[in-house]
Amino acid sequence: xxxxxxxMVNHLRxxxxxxxxxxxxxxxxxxxxxGGMATVYLAEDAKLSRQVALKIMDxxxxxxxxxxxxxxxxxxxxxxxHPGIVPIHDVGSLPDGRVFYVMxxxxxxxxxxxxxxxxxxxxxxxxFLKVCEAVAFAHAHGVIHRDLKPANIMVxxxxxxxxxxxxxxxxxxxxxxxxxxxxxxxxxxEEGKATADETRLQPPGEIPxxxxxxxxxxxxxxTPSYMAPEQALGQTSNHNQSTDVYSLGAIxxxxxxxxxxHEGASIGQIRERFLRKQVLRPRDVVSNxxxxxxAVCMKSLATxxxxxxxxVEDLEADIEAYLSDLAVSAYRENVxxxxxxxxxxxxxxxxxxxxxxxxxFLVFFLxxx
Amino acid sequence: xxxxxxxxxxxxxTTQMSAIVGLRSDDLSLRFQAAELMAAVYWKPIYKxxxxxxxxxxxxxxxxxxxxxxxxxxxDFFRSYDPSRARFRTFLRACVDGxxxxxxxxxxxxKRGGDCPIESVDFxxxxxxxxxxxxxxxxxxxxxxYREWIRSLFSMAVDILRQECxxxxxxxxxxxxxxxxxxxxxxxxxxxxxxxASEVGIPVSQVTNYLAYARREFRRIVLEKLRELTxxxxxxxxxxxxxxxxxxx
Ligand SMILES: Nc1ncnc2c1ncn2[C@@H]1O[C@H](COP(=O)(O)OP(=O)(O)OP(=O)(O)O)[C@@H](O)[C@H]1O
Ligand SMILES: [Mg+2]
Numbered sequence: 001x002x003x004x005x006x007x008m009v010n011h012l013r014x015x016x017x018x019x020x021x022x023x024x025x026x027x028x029x030x031x032x033x034x035g036g037m038a039t040v041y042l043a044e045d046a047k048l049s050r051q052v053a054l055k056i057m058d059x060x061x062x063x064x065x066x067x068x069x070x071x072x073x074x075x076x077x078x079x080x081x082h083p084g085i086v087p088i089h090d091v092g093s094l095p096d097g098r099v100f101y102v103m104x105x106x107x108x109x110x111x112x113x114x115x116x117x118x119x120x121x122x123x124x125x126x127x128f129l130k131v132c133e134a135v136a137f138a139h140a141h142g143v144i145h146r147d148l149k150p151a152n153i154m155v156x157x158x159x160x161x162x163x164x165x166x167x168x169x170x171x172x173x174x175x176x177x178x179x180x181x182x183x184x185x186x187x188x189x190e191e192g193k194a195t196a197d198e199t200r201l202q203p204p205g206e207i208p209x210x211x212x213x214x215x216x217x218x219x220x221x222x223t224p225s226y227m228a229p230e231q232a233l234g235q236t237s238n239h240n241q242s243t244d245v246y247s248l249g250a251i252x253x254x255x256x257x258x259x260x261x262h263e264g265a266s267i268g269q270i271r272e273r274f275l276r277k278q279v280l281r282p283r284d285v286v287s288n289x290x291x292x293x294x295a296v297c298m299k300s301l302a303t304x305x306x307x308x309x310x311x312v313e314d315l316e317a318d319i320e321a322y323l324s325d326l327a328v329s330a331y332r333e334n335v336x337x338x339x340x341x342x343x344x345x346x347x348x349x350x351x352x353x354x355x356x357x358x359x360x361f362l363v364f365f366l367x368x369x
Numbered sequence: 370x371x372x373x374x375x376x377x378x379x380x381x382x383t384t385q386m387s388a389i390v391g392l393r394s395d396d397l398s399l400r401f402q403a404a405e406l407m408a409a410v411y412w413k414p415i416y417k418x419x420x421x422x423x424x425x426x427x428x429x430x431x432x433x434x435x436x437x438x439x440x441x442x443x444x445d446f447f448r449s450y451d452p453s454r455a456r457f458r459t460f461l462r463a464c465v466d467g468x469x470x471x472x473x474x475x476x477x478x479x480k481r482g483g484d485c486p487i488e489s490v491d492f493x494x495x496x497x498x499x500x501x502x503x504x505x506x507x508x509x510x511x512x513x514x515y516r517e518w519i520r521s522l523f524s525m526a527v528d529i530l531r532q533e534c535x536x537x538x539x540x541x542x543x544x545x546x547x548x549x550x551x552x553x554x555x556x557x558x559x560x561x562x563x564x565x566a567s568e569v570g571i572p573v574s575q576v577t578n579y580l581a582y583a584r585r586e587f588r589r590i591v592l593e594k595l596r597e598l599t600x601x602x603x604x605x606x607x608x609x610x611x612x613x614x615x616x617x618x
Contacts, residue, residue: 003498004527008551009520015550016588016613022581058610063602095585 019056019094026054026102034058035151037167038070042105045089052089056100069167070099076143076166077103084134086154086162106164107157111150115255124255125319130161132248132319136312138163139241142172146239148247149226150254170239224267225260226250229274229303242305245312249300252319256293257285261301277303292322295331389457389600392447400442405486406597408438410525412487414517415465416495422510423469431492437468439485452600456608462514519612522598526590527551530583533590544569545576546583588613 004012021028025047032040032053043054057070074091081087090102109117114127131153135145145166152165224232228246231239253261261280262270273279279301282294296318302308309315309330318328325345327333333341343350391403412434420430440446450460505513534543548565566573592609599605 003494003501004520004524004551005553006502008553009516009523011550011552012523012587013519013613015584016591020581020585022578063606096588 019098019100020096021094023095024092026052028054035165037066043102045102051105052102053105054100054102056094057098067093067097067099070101073167073169074099074101076169076171077101080138080141080143080166082134082137084130084137084161084163086164106154106160106162108155108160111153111155111251111254114155115150115258121256122323125323127155127161128248128252128255129316129319131163131251132312132316134161134163135244135248136316138169139244139312144170144172144239144241144244145247146170146231146243148244148251150251153251172240224270225262228305230305232270233274238305240305241311242308245300245308245310245315246302246305248312248315249297249308252293252300253282253297256289256297257282259285274303279303290322291337292318292328292331292333296322296328299330387600388597389447389450389452392441393444393450395444397442397444400444401484401486404438404441407441408486408490410521410594410598411461411518412438412490413495413498413521414514415461416492417499417517418462418465418510418514419469420499421505421513422466422507425469427492427496433469433472434492435485435487436472437465438487440468442484442486450600452604456604457598457600458515458518458608462511522591522594522612526587526594529590530587533586534583539582541569541571542579542583545571545579546587549576549580550584 018028019041021043025045026043027046029042029044029051032042034040038055038057041054041056043052044050045052057066071091074088077085077088078091086103086106088101088103091099092101093099108114111127115124119127131148135148138145143166145163146168147165148163152163154162154164156162226247228239228243231243250261253259262273265273279298282289282297283291296315300308300315309318314329318330320326321328325341327338327341388403388406391399392407394400394403415437416430416434419425419433420427423430423433425433446464450457530546531543534540545565548560548568549562552559560568562573562576566576569576571579591613595608595612596605599608
């Protein structure tokens, strides 16, 4: 009988989904991961015979906005040259209109996997600092990421930390910020339409910034777990650096507790918490987390953006302070804690002093005998 | 892939117009065309679904399927469809269930007259397919319906591809596609490109090109059909992703 059996149907589904890269120097080796709108493949670049990562949008027959969003993502990454931001090699489109870009293939794990492995607290905090540095760099160039979460951060084999997935990034055009990028005519958005102080890269409504909307397919856009309340509640107009500060706080929370701030909560519960400005304290999850770090977390996770660190650098400074046993701005310590920190910081000198006094003591008594 | 392609070839007049929209038109002839197009993809899944979910004999299922499509021509039948609330295929399945259960309740089924857009389909082929495939669990009838829908859509696309290749003088391209991608044994029984090259009498490098061509055309046809079978841009994109999406099992 001449009909399509299950194997044939499955096979056809598979081969039709594979992107047609004929006419490019890239050949797909395997799929690495599939996210909200795109799939990342491990591919071979025949020209240089090396492995690369190729990100292709999933949507077959994309609309123009979708295609240009991906193109914009590629250009943003291209302009953000920093050791903490994945380097991009190429951008192109398939015969069916889908846009793809090619980037360095990172040998390593995303932060979710990294955090599951061993790693002392200071090591984790140093990884976190590198994330902060990359984000601060982007902010200095007028770009906010808006989708920072462990799955979008990779830790490479050489310990390098890379921020990926700039798919919903936004360009700020305020004052002196972003001179480099916003000076670029490409980022002016639709000409003459740069309203007020900012231009969205995507037409409003196109951005998956409203996670509480269920699409037809039933999937929830965006990840409320790491998303700032103003994003999660769909207020697209007031995103700025502190939106990323919130997500960084949630990442820190994850590195400390292995959970995100809303683990196990339903979308309704999360919304409720936002409205009531409640945040589950890290020490309620893992009781031995140092209080200063908890305070740093809580300050970053403040529901009101004005209560957060105003700059990523300030958050960075607090983590650095903690690592060098200095006082953390987010935390008011008591006398004992202060003494303890002092002891830690000057441990060597204090111990030396004690040893010296002990010897003096011994000598004193021995001499009296 | 059988000879019921008489109605399969027909496509909605205004290209890229949605048949789902046409089904609600005031113009009967437009509605008829839209129903024909929809029926081309849906009659088999619906027939099989009625047979298995509702436990009907093949004769009853045949009557019910025809009856359903005759009803579908009535202007108000699809009035309540709201594209923002459900996919069309979901809505349609609910309609079938409603229709069959109403027919069951009616003591005497009235044999109705009127046009039926599936006068000429080959119900035997559907019967054979049921016989040759694994029967679904009663709990997963919904999935069964959707799976059969994809099967039907793909069969139609393969038929169109065959016709298009023939009239474009690209029968070898189709042959390569048929031998490689429409292999009965699926992935396990795959022939090598070399084997196909010698069977068809072309260089191995051509096999890659021909296969790429045919797959590209196949995908294009599937997408065109999906465009006709969905009501909105969003639904189209979601269905495209569901039918051909990368992360499918
Ligand atoms: N350059 C790369 N090298 C190795 N792995 C990568 C690379 N880029 C992405 N990946 C893997 O693919 C995953 C998804 O990548 P990314 O977050 O960029 O895409 P996405 O989530 O599918 O996109 P989006 O969120 O825009 O829909 C990452 O978590 C990582 O595991
Ligand atoms: Mg991602």
